[in-house]
Each structure stands twice: as C-alpha cells, then as structure tokens.
Amino acid sequence: MNTKRWIAIVAAVALLGISIVINSAFALFQNSFGTGVDELMxxxxxxxxxxxxxxxxxxxRIAVMNVDGVIQDTGEAASLFGAAGYNHQAFMEQLELVGExxxxxxxxxxxxxxxxxxxxxxxIYDKIKEIQKNTEKPIYVSMGATAASGGYYISAPADKIFVSPETLTGSLGVIMQSxxxxxxxxxxxxxxxxxxxGPYKxxxxxxxxxxPEEEAILQEMLNDSYESFVDVIAEGRDMTEEQVKQVADGRIMNGRQAVEADLxxxxxxxxxxxxxxxKDFDLAGAEVFEYGANQGLGSLFSMKVNSLFGADMESQMxxxxxxxxxxxxxxxLYGEK
Structure with missing residues (x-):
C-alpha cells in the first residue's frame, strides 16, 4: 500500500473520530439548550x-414541498462525509404540518x-393519500430533472403531474442488488x-x-412489491392494470413519453x-411558501470538512x-444507490 493510501486511511479514521465527537457534543448541547438554540437559528x-x-x-397559502435526492431514511443528521440531502423524518413531519x-x-x-x-x-404515499382524504387539499407534482421509480411512486396520487420534456422518469418497478x-x-x-x-439465514x-431456491424466495418478495406499485399507479392515474404493465417494465422515459403514456x-x-x-382552485393572491430546515453546528462542520477533502475521491470512498x-x-430506485 503506497503512502497516499495510508494518508487517506489515516485521514478518514481521524475524520470519523472527529465526527463522533462533534455529533455527540452537539446532541448534548441541543438537549441542554434546545429551545435557545432553535431561537438563535x-x-x-x-x-x-x-x-x-x-x-x-x-x-x-400554497405549500411547496421538496423531495430532492434518494428517498431513504438515513437518520436526522447528515453524515460528516456527505452533504445534507433528503431527510425522510423531516419530510414526514412537514407533510403532517401541511395536513394540520x-x-x-x-x-x-x-x-x-x-x-x-x-x-x-x-x-410518503400513505401520508399523501391521508391528506387528500381528510382535507381534500389539491396536490400538484412538479417533476424536476429526475423523478423515477420511487420518485414516481410518491407522485402517482397527485391531482396533476407536470414534467419538463426532458424529465427522466419511469423506471417503474422494484430492484434488489448486492x-x-x-x-x-x-x-x-x-x-x-x-x-x-437455517439454510437461508x-x-x-x-x-x-x-x-436457485434463494433467488425464487427473493423474486416472490419483489413480485409482491411490484404488484403494489402497479396498483398505486393504476389508482392514481385512472388506468387499468394492463395499461400500467405495458410501461411498468423498468424502462426509463423522458417527459414527452410520460405524457404520451398518460403517466x-x-x-x-x-x-x-x-x-x-x-388558476384551477381560485387561489390567486395566495401566499406561496416552502419549508426550510435549520442547519445545526454539525451540518456546518460537515460542509467545511467536505470543502477541505472534497477533491480527494479516494478518502471519500x-x-x-x-x-x-x-x-x-x-x-x-433507478440507477445505483
């Protein structure tokens, strides 16, 4: 192992230790002075x-909500080595606020x-359906550069879906990789x-x-989730199961193709x-706002570390x-995790 790799490993271990110390200290600080910190931030x-x-x-008012990044629950705080991205817990809390x-x-x-x-x-899908049922608030989706697979799953129940002609969408299906x-x-x-x-542990x-036996077990699980996905699209888009399955074969498509396929x-x-x-719901003159998350000290520290080591791809890996x-x-999911 050459000197550069040893330096990268030492730096990564050191940063991991610093991350643990900073996150622990900040958590203690928040627990002790939570109200004051919130006010200051x-x-x-x-x-x-x-x-x-x-x-x-x-x-x-019209609430603008953002799902930006891979939809997965990675915990509240961003990793020291990664930029803050989609926060599942925070987004679910925001949906709760919108409903109330x-x-x-x-x-x-x-x-x-x-x-x-x-x-x-x-x-996310269940909470959106709950909001629609309990409040009848209209929900429109604005798809960005990519809104594929699970990104489409959460969009399906919307009253209307808007795309850019070049939006990357589709990839309707389930995947499991190792x-x-x-x-x-x-x-x-x-x-x-x-x-x-046991033999399958x-x-x-x-x-x-x-x-082959293990593959059959997993395939049955994936098939169940796939059928649920198809049902979600069929209900949300007022399509038959057969119509959905004609395009729900994992293919990716652009916005033009999505409109043509009634997606x-x-x-x-x-x-x-x-x-x-x-225009559609007589909301001219309504205030339009979006929720913003306050950045804690841990997130700010993370940004500084990324700025310092961002160019070193090996240490990041x-x-x-x-x-x-x-x-x-x-x-x-479309693409690799």
Whole structure:
C-alpha cells in the first residue's frame, strides 16, 4: 500500500473520530439548550422555517414541498462525509404540518429523485393519500430533472403531474442488488466462516453465489412489491392494470413519453405548476411558501470538512466504507444507490 493510501486511511479514521465527537457534543448541547438554540437559528415553533416564495394572503397559502435526492431514511443528521440531502423524518413531519395547517389550501410537490426505499416511498404515499382524504387539499407534482421509480411512486396520487420534456422518469418497478466478492476474496486467500441457524439465514451473502431456491424466495418478495406499485399507479392515474404493465417494465422515459403514456398530465416548470394550481382552485393572491430546515453546528462542520477533502475521491470512498454498512434491500430506485 503506497503512502497516499495510508494518508487517506489515516485521514478518514481521524475524520470519523472527529465526527463522533462533534455529533455527540452537539446532541448534548441541543438537549441542554434546545429551545435557545432553535431561537438563535431562526426556527419557528414547528421546528421548520417558512420561506416565502410569493407574498400574498396568509389565510390561503400554497405549500411547496421538496423531495430532492434518494428517498431513504438515513437518520436526522447528515453524515460528516456527505452533504445534507433528503431527510425522510423531516419530510414526514412537514407533510403532517401541511395536513394540520388550515391556512394551507394546496400543495406543490417538487420531486427530483431517482426513487429509494420501498418502505419510505410507501410512507410518503400513505401520508399523501391521508391528506387528500381528510382535507381534500389539491396536490400538484412538479417533476424536476429526475423523478423515477420511487420518485414516481410518491407522485402517482397527485391531482396533476407536470414534467419538463426532458424529465427522466419511469423506471417503474422494484430492484434488489448486492455485490458478490467471494471470488476476489478467494484470490487473495480470504476465507469467510459462516455459522447460521437455517439454510437461508445468509441469503444474498456477498461471499458466495445465490442458489436457485434463494433467488425464487427473493423474486416472490419483489413480485409482491411490484404488484403494489402497479396498483398505486393504476389508482392514481385512472388506468387499468394492463395499461400500467405495458410501461411498468423498468424502462426509463423522458417527459414527452410520460405524457404520451398518460403517466403525466402536462408540461411545465415550478412556476407554471404554481400558476396552474392558483388558476384551477381560485387561489390567486395566495401566499406561496416552502419549508426550510435549520442547519445545526454539525451540518456546518460537515460542509467545511467536505470543502477541505472534497477533491480527494479516494478518502471519500474509504470514509464511505467506514461509515456505511447497509444490507441489501428492496428499492424503488433507478440507477445505483
């Protein structure tokens, strides 16, 4: 191992230690002085700031909500080695606020996501359906550069879906992946010892080939999730199961193709979607706002560390291996995690 790699490893380990210390100290600080910190950081009583996009009538407001990034629950705080991205817990809390706030008359959901976890996508979908049922608030979706797989799943129940002609969408289906490095390990003399209580306890092990029986077990699980996905689209888009399955084969498509396949309603960017919502539901003059998250000291520190080490791709990869230990799971996801 050359000097550069040793330096990268030492730097990654050091940063991991610093991250643990900073996060622990900040958590203690928040627990001890939580109310004061929130006030200093400009938080509202809900814990989220409200950034006004268009000033207007406060009694009839349009909430703009953002799903930006992979839809997965990685915890509240961003990793030291990664920029703050989609925060599942925060987004679910924002949906709860939208449902309870009588001043919010409509929602624009901005989706820029390749999808994500099956469970997290279903949680968002269920909450959107609950809001629609209990409040009858209209929800329009504005798809960004990418709104595929789980990104489409959470969009399906919307009253209208708007795309750019070049939006990357589709990829309707389920995927489960793992890496098999058994042959590589064998080449270097690495032997894996596994003691298990049943024949399938190490299913999808990265150290060996999968058996046909194991593959059949997993395929049955994926088929169930796929059928649920098809049902969600069929209900949301008023399509038959057969119509959905004609395009729900994993293919990716652009915005033009999505409109032609009845998976989207019209073309438009964020401002067009807001204007359409105002026109369709007599919300001219409504205040338009979006929720903003307050950045804690940990997030600010993370930004500084990324700025310092961002150019060192090798140290980032090593840090990722040190801090992420994710088991294979079913995903509504286009592309790699």
């Amino acid at each position: 400009g938080a509202t009583e809900t814990g989220f700031s409200e950034n006004v996009i268009e000033a207007g009538d406060f009694n009839k 706030d009588d001043s919010v008359k409509a929602v624009v959901l901005k989706v820029n996501s390749p999808g994500g976890g099956v469970v997290e996508s279903a949680e 890496v098999n490095y058994g042959e590589l390990a064998e080449r270097y003399g690495v032997d894996f010892v596994t003691i298990k209580s 190490d299913i999808m092990s990265p150290t060996r080939d999968m058996t 989207a309603d019209d073309f438009g960017y964020d401002e067009d979607v807001i204007a359409a919502l105002q 090593i840090a990722k291996l040190l801090t992420e230990h994710s088991a294979p799971r079913m995903m509504y």
